[in-house]
Amino acid sequence: MNNEKALAEEVVSFSGTNPRNCMKCGKCSATCPTFEEMDLHPHEFVSYLASGRIEKLLQSKTIYKCLSCFACVERCPRGVEPSRLIEAVRDSVVGQKGADYLSPDRIPERLDPDLPQQAITAAFRKYKK
Amino acid sequence: MQRIGVFVCWCGSNIAATVDVDRVVEAVKTDPNVVHAENYQYMCSEAGQKLIRDAITEHQLTGIVVCSCSPRMHEQTFRKTAEAAGLNQYMVEIANIREQCSWIHKDKDEGTEKAIILARAAIAKVCLNAPLQPGQSKVVKRALIIGGGIAGIQSAIDIADAGYKVDIVERTPTIGGKMAQLDKTFPTLDCASCIVTPKMVECAQHPNITIYAYSEVEEVKGFVGNFNVKIRKKARYVDETKCTGCAVCTEKCPSRKGRNEFNCGLDTRGAVYIPFAQAIPNVATIDATNCLHFKTGKCGICAKNCSANAIDFEQKDEIFEEQYGAIVVATGYQISDVTKFDEYQYTKHPDVVTSLELERLMNAAGPSKGVLVKPSDGKHPHDIVFIQCVGSRDISGRGKCYCSKICCMYTAKHAMLIREKYPDVNVHVFYIDVRTPGKNFDEFYRRAVEQYNVDYIKGMVGKVYENEKGGLTVQAVDLISNERVMLDTDMVVLAAAIEPSDGVKHIASMLTASIDTNNFLTEAHPKLRPVESPTAGVFLSGVCQGPKDIPETVSQAGAAAVKVVGLLAKDYLVTNPCTAHTDETMCNGCSSCERVCPYGAxxxxxxxxxxxxxxxxxxxxQVNGALCQGCGACTVACPSGAMDLKGFSNKQIMAEVDAICK
Incomplete structure (x- = not known):
């Protein structure tokens, strides 16, 4: 297996969602409020990762344009949750750059049960250079 | 001592590639009860069967074990073979060494070892088998059809034409079903009611058909050939024998708040109503929840105006019993709940409608007399957007995992009809895939694109919202150009998923017919027995079995009818002798068995x-042998071990387990 495919698979497993459930309806992009700011769109992220391609995604502006508003997660008929895939790619880029923003001992004991798991994992790496 | 013969089949390479058939033969020969064992390429072939017949005679076998495919495939074949050689057919056991062995093993040693164990278990059981004689039960020559849509109507006509009595039980006030609500039908664009109403009339006039409309099946007992069914005839508060269908009462009724079901609730009707002009039976029905007489005790205007004196506020539900030899389930479908898809504003904006609602908006007998108008203001629309697959192919939990099958075609139909009648209206269709398998189907869809300039855009709509002009804006992406699409439109039509009718679960459980996770009734075999339920005597017709269009429904209805006729043509049915019986000295009368028995036996x-x-x-x-189907539930429930099943006795099953564990 080549490196790109291996990395794509790792990022997909990290996302906790399966891009192969996608039926290519495009509803994620159709519903996305920042569609026009993106060079690669949510449906393209799903399609690229489903076929083991990630290089272009790592270079994409989209990972900084996604608002994590979860509209695509709410409305995807296949439960693919594209926003989590974008988040996973973003983590794999940003996560390599610096120290954690949030350290595990600072996670409050009781979490708001409605808080998306993504919000807490993202805080580990997202903001610090 | 028994004299057992064992016959090991290769099934070509299906078994022989993973199971060493010679080793199986050698291994079973060591069993003291086995006097003969051999293997052959295709035991089910004529030559294979001859081998078995000859061995039974030559070795005076008292029982045989065939190691082959699943008993569902060839148990009958080998039973007949044994019978032909003078052996009781219940002295035959099948060891399934294909589906449960060779097909699931890769390693030949493992497969062979398991095949030997399965063969030994079957030998242990057959040694305890006793000859059984099947009985006979009489067939009642009358069929019941549950559901009076096009599926039920067609099955009824076909069975009735073959000379048998048929009763249709329909829960709404009229037969006709969904097809009567449709405007035109694809791919020929003929008027739906022009082709369904003659069939409805045929049902009404047929000497062999009785229609029980506004009735429901209350209870089903019995078994194939002998079903005993309780039917509830709901009170219409109108005497069917007197009502002439003049409809004066429906015009005079002062309560106008009833939801007009026939028009999908797009308008209202009186509390006394006839669903539509060609309804059958053509009699009025009073809906007590909206009737002023039932609410206040006053009014009675309908009764005063009825020249036939047919109104009867004192009418009560009637329950009657009838015997049937066969039952056809034709309960059809309903539109699934689209209110969960709040991104499409169905509940918020009146100009967002489902496709079935659009049928009514375009139909001459509909709320707008066939003039297509916006439900919000009654004005002419200039742009209409169709959204495909709303709730279909959806595994997110909001919709149905399956393709509803009919939507691609009816949307092409709607688009064409609109463009034909109103060339000024722009029609856009947002699709994921256009699926048009069927005779003249793809040509039909292409005509919408090529001749009628319908704008097909690949991509599901993300959301619909009300814009500042009070109209609707559709936000989507054209996946071919990879560009955002923002479209202002006057109406949005949702191609909503279809699902089995409400109540089908209840009917299935009364019939002990199985349903799948989507509540579609399961067929006995998806390819070879597609119109039969696994429950003997229960047949499937139309969408209750899976999404299908009218031509397919009519074909399936005819196929179900043939199966029913094949059953009713017999005077007697052979009954399964593997029934339960009680050991009187052990039974303590606790009723556990009676409670679990699904057949009331x-x-x-x-x-x-x-x-x-x-x-x-x-x-x-005490077990009624004619009712018992040999399911064995009672033998498991019995706390004292008094219940036992012929052919599958507790002793036999323990012998099998012992043989496996040896």
Whole structure:
């Protein structure tokens, strides 16, 4: 297996969602409020990762344009949750750059049960250079 | 001592590639009861069967074991083979060494070892088999159809034409079903009611058909050839024998708040109503929840105006019983709930409608008399957007995992009809895939694109919202150009998923017919027995079995009818002799078996029993052999081990387990 495919698979497993459930309806992009700011769109992220391609995604502006508003997660008929895939790619880029923003001992004991798991994992790496 | 013969089939390479058939033969020969064993390439072939017949005669076999495919495939074949050689057919056991062995093993040693174990278990069982004689039960020559849509109507006509009596039970006030609500039908664009109403009339006039409209099946007992069904005839508060269908009452009724079901609730009707002009039976029905007489005790205007004196506020539900030899389930479908898709504003904006609602908006008998108008203001629309697959192919939990099959075609139909009648209206269709398998189907869809300039855009709509002009804006992406699409439109039509009708679960459980996770009734075999339920005597017609269009429904309805006719043509059915029986000395009359019996085959009698020298009267379970289907539930439920199943006795099953564990 080549490196790109291996990395794509790792990022997909990290996302906790399966891009192969996608039926290519495009509803994620159709519903996305920042569609026009993106060079690669949510449906393209799903399609690229489903076929083991990630290089272009790592270079994409989209990972900084996604608002994590979860509209695509709410409305995807296949439960693919594209926003989590974008988040996973973003983590794999940003996560390599610096120290954690949030350290595990600072996670409050009781979490708001409605808080998306993504919000807490993202805080580990997202903001610090 | 039994004299058992064992016959090991290769099934070509299906078994022989993973199971060493020679080793199986050698291994079973060591069993003291086995006097003959051999293997052959295709045991089910004529030559293979001859091998078995000859061996039975030559070795005076008292029982045989065939190691082959699943008993569902060839048990009957080998039973007949044994019978032809003078052996009782219940002295045959099948060891399934294909589906449960060769097909699931890769390693030949493992496969062979398991095949030997399965063969030994079957030998242990057959040694305890006793010859059984099947009985006979009479067939009632009358069929019941549950559901009076096009599926039920077609099955009824076909069965009735073959000379048998048929009753249709329909829960709404009229037969006709969804097809009567449609405007035109694809791919020929003929008027739906022009082709369904003659069939409805045929049902009404047929000497062999009785229609019980506004009725429901209440209880089903019995078994194939002998179903005993309770039917509830709901009170219409109108005497059907007197009502002439003049509809004066429906015009005079002062309560106008009833939801007009026939028009999908797009307008209202009186509390006394006839669903549509060609309804059958053409009699009025009073809906008590909206009727002023039932609410206030006053009014009675309908009764005053009825020249036939047909209004009867005192009418009560009637329950009657009828016997049937066969039952056809034709309960059809309904539109699934689209209110969960709040991104499409169905509940918020009146100009967002489902496709079935659009049918009514375009139909001459609909709320707008066939003039297509916006439900919000009654004005002419200039742009209409169709959204495909709303709730279909959806595994997110909001919709149905399957393709509803009919939507691609009816949307192409709607688009064409609109463009034909109103060339000024722009029609856009947002699709994921256009699926048009069927005779003249793809040509039909292409005509919408090529001749009628319908704008097909690949991509599901993300959301619909009300814009500042009060109209609707559709936000989507054109996946071919990879560009955002923002479209202002006057109406949005949702191609909503279809699902089995409400109540089908209840009917399935009354019939002990199985349903799948989507509530579609399961067929006995998806390819070879597609119109039969696994429950004997229950047949499937139309969408209750899976999404299908009208031509397919009519074909399936005809196929179900042929199966029913094939059953009703017999005077007697052979009954399964593998039924339960009670050991009277062990039964303590606890009723556990009676409670679990799905066929109502167990009752209790007080009987004098001689047990260990004591004579006393005890309450004892008794099995009606004609009703018992041999499911074995009672044998498991019985706490004292008094219940046992012929052909599958507890002793036999323990012998199988012992053989496996040896």
């Amino acid at each position: 167990i009752s209790y009698i007080d009987k004098e029993v001689m047990d260990k020298g004591v004579r006393e009267v005890r309450r004892i379970a």
